[in-house]
Each structure stands twice: as structure tokens, then as C-alpha cells.
Amino acid sequence: MKNPLFRLAFSFFGFLLTLSCQDTKSSNQKEKEITTEATVRNEIPQESSENKESKEQEPFKLNEENAISFFYDYEKTLTENKVKLTTSMGSFTIELFENVPYHRANFIFLAKKGYFDNTMFHRVVKNFIIQGGNADNQQTAKKRSEIGRYLLPPDTRKGHQHHRGVISMPSSDRDNPHKLASPYEFFIVVTKPGSYHLDGDYTAFGKVIDGMDVVDRINNVEVDAGDWPMQNVYIFKAEVF
Numbered sequence: 001m002k003n004p005l006f007r008l009a010f011s012f013f014g015f016l017l018t019l020s021c022q023d024t025k026s027s028n029q030k031e032k033e034i035t036t037e038a039t040v041r042n043e044i045p046q047e048s049s050e051n052k053e054s055k056e057q058e059p060f061k062l063n064e065e066n067a068i069s070f071f072y073d074y075e076k077t078l079t080e081n082k083v084k085l086t087t088s089m090g091s092f093t094i095e096l097f098e099n100v101p102y103h104r105a106n107f108i109f110l111a112k113k114g115y116f117d118n119t120m121f122h123r124v125v126k127n128f129i130i131q132g133g134n135a136d137n138q139q140t141a142k143k144r145s146e147i148g149r150y151l152l153p154p155d156t157r158k159g160h161q162h163h164r165g166v167i168s169m170p171s172s173d174r175d176n177p178h179k180l181a182s183p184y185e186f187f188i189v190v191t192k193p194g195s196y197h198l199d200g201d202y203t204a205f206g207k208v209i210d211g212m213d214v215v216d217r218i219n220n221v222e223v224d225a226g227d228w229p230m231q232n233v234y235i236f237k238a239e240v241f
Contacts, residue, residue, distance in 0.1 A: 062148030067183075068102065071152075075105035080240045082209075083111050085132075087121070088234040089218055092211025094167050100155045103169055103205035106183050111238035115143050115184065121218055121233040123187075128195060130218045131170065132235055133185035144184060151180035152203075160204035163194040165215070167206040190219045 062070060081104075084093045096104040110116060116133060119140055123131035134140065151172055162168060166189050171179040179201055188208060189195050208215055222230045 059146065062150045064150050067150040067152065071102045071105040074109060075101040078105060078108060080108060082241050083107065084239045084241065085235055086237045087214065087218065088236065090211065090214035092208055092214045094206045095209045096206040097158070097160055099158045100203060100205040102152050103155060103181065103203050106152060107186070107205065108240050110184065111240050113147060115147065116235050116238040119235050121229065123227045124219055124221060124223050124229055125227050126219065128191055129187040129189055130215060131185060131187040150183060152183050154179050154181060155203045156200050161194060161196055162189050162198040162204055164189055164192050165208040165212055166194070166204045167208065168198065168202045168204045170202065188215055190215060
């Protein structure tokens with residue numbers, strides 16, 4: 001028969017061994033849970049603060065899908081109907097027709113955005129038109145890029161003819177069988193009494209009500225073979241009122 005003290009010591013050793021195994025198992029389980037939680041966190045894609053900021057700051061741009069709806073809503077907010085153009089040869093004032101809403105809203109929108117500031121009258125055809133809204137500089141190209149790329153549908157059935165002093169919008173020079181208007185440019189008729197062969201193809205959206213003598217002076221500048229003035233004629237500022 002074994003010594004009772006030996007049996008008691010052996011039992012106590014077994015008890016300690018069992019506790020040790022349980023502690024080890026519990027510790028391993030906790031480490032496994034912590035590792036699993038960290039792995040799950042790593043597997044969930046987190047949007048960086050830079051991406052969030054980029055999305056929040058992405059500027060609105062006009063395009064051929066949103067331009068009409070934008071100007072439809074924008075026109076409803078307008079109370080102004082006149083624009084004063086200050087040029088390097090003097091200033092003149094245009095009154096815009098209310099029943100050509102998209103073209104009116106577009107012209108006012110661009111004027112308020114400062115688009116026309118520091119552009120030029122880049123095409124002058126004697127006894128016919130002066131055409132403005134463009135320039136061969138990076139500043140103008142940058143403005144167009146920031147505002148967007150779009151065209152406007154013609155609106156030629158409102159009864160407005162191309163009388164002398166009428167402002168109208170040229171069509172885009174790219175593949176454009178429907179003569180969609182190039183929104184960044186405009187031309188003013190100087191022909192007496194008018195250039196009525198343009199009716200039905202181009203949208204008249206306003207008329208010069210003051211400073212037609214300045215328009216005539218611009219039409220009389222010397223031009224090159226491509227109708228570009230030999231000395232630049234600038235639009236310094238467009239003011240809406």
C-alpha cells in the first residue's frame with residue numbers, strides 16, 4: 001500500500017497541472033480571437049480621407065447631359081436681362097430676350113462666372129458681324145475646361161430676326177447637322193438693315209440697346225486674311241444688371 005502522503009502530493013500535482021492546461025487554453029483562445037478580429041478589420045476596405053475629400057470637392061461641370069436641365073432651373077432664378085460689355089474700344093449694352101430662356105440663361109451664367117472677361121473679338125467680317133467670346137490664350141481654355149463642354153439646341157421659332165444690332169449664337173464647327181449652338185461665343189450683326197439669311201439657322205437672343213457706335217468701330221478695325229483683327233480687341237469685363 002502506498003504512503004498516504006505520497007498519494008496526497010500526487011493528487012495536488014495533478015490539480016496544478018489541470019489548472020495550468022486550462023490557463024494555457026484560455027490564453028490561446030484569447031490570442032486567436034484578437035488575431036481574428038484584427039484580420040477582419042484589415043479585410044474591410046476603408047475609404048481614405050483623401051478619397052472622401054476628393055469626392056466632396058469635385059467641382060460641378062456642365063455637359064451635354066445636364067446643361068439643358070441646369071439652364072432650365074437657372075433661368076427661373078434670374079431677374080437681370082441686360083449685360084454691359086466693356087471693351088478696349090469702348091462699352092455697349094445688350095438687352096436679352098426673355099423668350100429664349102436657355103440662350104439667355106447661358107449668356108448671363110457665363111458673364112457672372114467671369115468667362116467673357118479678357119476674351120477677344122476674334123472674328124470681324126466687314127459690314128456683316130463681329131464675333132466674340134474666344135481668345136488664343138491658356139486662361140480662356142482653362143475657363144472652358146472648368147465650366148464644361150456642352151452645346152445648346154437652336155431656338156429659332158420665337159420670331160426674332162437678325163436685324164442690325166442683334167446678338168446671336170454661332171453653331172459649333174464640329175460635326176453638327178442640327179446647328180447646335182456653341183455656348184461660349186456670340187456674334188453681333190452690323191449689316192443695315194440686317195442679315196436675314198441667318199434667320200432659322202442661328203438663335204437671336206438679344207440686341208444692342210446702347211453703344212452701337214462702339215460695335216461699328218470694332219467692325220471697322222483692320223483684319224488679316226482669316227478675319228482676325230490685326231490688333232486685338234479685348235472684352236475687359238461683362239457686367240450683368
